[in-house]
Amino acid sequence: MKKDDTNIDFPLGVGGSSTIAAISTAPGIGGIAVIRISGIDALKNSNAIFKAKNSAINLLNQFANTISYGSIINADNEPIDDVLVSVFKTPHSFTGEDIVEISCHGSVFIQQEILHLLLANGCKLAQPGEFTQRAFLNGKMDLSQAEAVADLIASTSSSSHRMAISQMRGGFSSELQSLRTQLLNFVSLVELELDFTEEDVEFANRSQLMTLAFNIEKVISTLSDTFRVGNALKNGIPVALVGETNVGKSTLLNVLLNEEKAIVSEIHGTTRDTIEDSINIQGIQFRFIDTAGIRDTKDKIESMGIERTYQKIEQASIVLWILDCTQLSEHMEWLTEKISKRSVGKKIILVFNKIDKIAEEEREVLNQLFETFEGERIYISAREKINTDGLQNALVRAAQIPEIQPGDVVVNNIRHFEALKLAHSSICRVIDGLESGITGDFLSQDIRECMHYLGEITGSISNDEILGNIFGKFCIGK
């Protein structure tokens, strides 16, 4: 059990003799693309295919953090591209190893040719996340920071971005690390007592240990409590759009999406795919669940297909129930019951669409009709874009997400959350044990268990399976 009582120190250059290469920029055609090489032979393998413009230059004798201009040439000395080559040297690089970055013209053909040449000259194709994995293994960052690199790359809103960058820059790692070290000091003393069981000594001050345990319990609880917000921000808040056909559901969704897309496409040719069903409102990502299919005849409503629609409501945190002001359903009572039954514990927003088509007094009638209905009511016209910002504000209110401030520590990783829960149980057992005065061997076991789970978060404790799960989700080239 003493195996995991210190941080595992991985030697620099843990990749051993292998040097990896991958295209690190987004796939496809761009102005430029970057191919990254890391490992013991990064300079040698790159130099083999590089001919500097200034013939006196050789990558092997270039200083760290400098850029050289020249050509990539193939085995027949044929030029493949004119490139810029950046050199970084161990240990002051992202991975901690020697790194070369080749910045080439962004043709897919050229990217592949250069990668082929590197593979032919001794590089291995990098696995997903292998650069970041090496950075972790070489001690450049802990595991939760490495995971934040992937979150940072995937971040689509200011909130998810803030959480990721705060985590990448240390986040709760150093605090957990420090608490774990304090636990280690205590457990060592407790275990020392075990060698002197005959003499009934107490090296570990029980009241200090109690103070530490309470402190740890508080830190863990606080972190765990941030998970609801963190998870919602990371994965988007699920919103079900419910309503009969022709109430203007898709017009509304398009209006919301287009407002965002207009901003996005002003800057960059982002593909429709990535934002198709997601809307970023005031920095919070909302993920829409399609529930198309409610028809206005009772027979059809009762069909299996419609039942599935209602089941989808259960995946949502917020239900947007869209109504056509000009034509309320004949089955309103029945509908209300159905939707309400499925929406227990969820926020429902009643959206009265086509408000421009009715008179002020008709609105009053509507209001009375839904008097007993709990939840917010919003009057809009999707087509005329009346009060759609009011709806956006209502969504943000319903999300109940406090604004993430720069530097806020928020747990948004299910792996961390699970480890925190287990660490919490262990530390509660330590507290109970101290209160009931259990023996040192039981105490030691609970402390070590807590240390284990805290260590899993920062990667002090890790195994190939955990690492495989984490880095397998990265993109290649990072």
Next chain:
Amino acid sequence: MKKDDTNIDFPLGVGGSSTIAAISTAPGIGGIAVIRISGIDALKNSNAIFKAKNSAINLLNQFANTISYGSIINADNEPIDDVLVSVFKTPHSFTGEDIVEISCHGSVFIQQEILHLLLANGCKLAQPGEFTQRAFLNGKMDLSQAEAVADLIASTSSSSHRMAISQMRGGFSSELQSLRTQLLNFVSLVELELDFTEEDVEFANRSQLMTLAFNIEKVISTLSDTFRVGNALKNGIPVALVGETNVGKSTLLNVLLNEEKAIVSEIHGTTRDTIEDSINIQGIQFRFIDTAGIRDTKDKIESMGIERTYQKIEQASIVLWILDCTQLSEHMEWLTEKISKRSVGKKIILVFNKIDKIAEEEREVLNQLFETFEGERIYISAREKINTDGLQNALVRAAQIPEIQPGDVVVNNIRHFEALKLAHSSICRVIDGLESGITGDFLSQDIRECMHYLGEITGSISNDEILGNIFGKFCIGK
């Protein structure tokens, strides 16, 4: 008319006070992304949002061709990303201006945030191709080299890549430039004679001029002749797949596409879109024209829709006519006539598919049936992948494309081709004029016309419209 008799020298930093910025890597999520800034304030504007890890570092005092590590921060001092910043200084940069490249994590959100910050700090969003346009205007490359940058980025095969890189590195530019300068010397002498018309002097040696004109005619002819090959290689060779339904057309296309895609996806997640209907065989790009729709009943064949299919044959250089060995059409004679009529001047390859389903002697019968048919015959099974490489070889033979060697000069740009044709007419008039002894003023006019068209290719002669056309086709960020 004397305005265009020298190369226009643009001053360095022609962008004037404007500094441009754009995301230069392919759109979307990647491991890393690069944002490029060029112009007089590139360092100042970048430095305003950059905080180096080493607080002693400031981009304004960094040496050229060095890389600094630090963070991008927004106006509230909030960190947006940890980045590497490369500094290049005028005149030794791609554009000839100061350039900063920010290498950030490849999140779309981060890319946009950094670009927003740069725009807020005085940068302008770069237009498509504006970096390369500045390189041209600052005399870092001539116009045909600038155009080759776009070709290089779009290159998808070794042939199109070789043509582009040869052109980007000078290609025929310097030769045309030198011929143009020699013409300029002559025309100056000829025009000098005009000032002495009373005295009947001849400053320009007519026989030397004749030699030069013959030489120019030869160079232009040789270049023009390469256009058929260059254009085919650049845009792909159009191949029409013709055949009745169920002869195995789409199976065949899939087999051909899959063989390539397997290679491609081994290296990179290339999207299906880019290669959907194109096949790169032995370095030559073939572009398939879909002609689905020939049905095996005479009535339907005669329908309007089918007529359109035959019209598509006319766009092709090569016609792949696929037949089902086991079931020849009842309307074979009629079909043969139709297809042959549309294929005049094209290469037709008869592809007998499902060859595994018939006996050797049946193949003989088939052969006799098509005895009078000109063009190659290939026997394959698309499903069993029998002799598909034989078909590939037949396609390459039919393309009649000589292999492009590294450094070969090939014209593949329709703008260059048109200018060469016009320059050719002019130089032929010069030759005729010299032979018939026309007066100096007419001679001068033809020489200047030839110079004009040669100058259009290299960009010595250009105007906003030409530049707009050329650089408008670039991607943003290059």
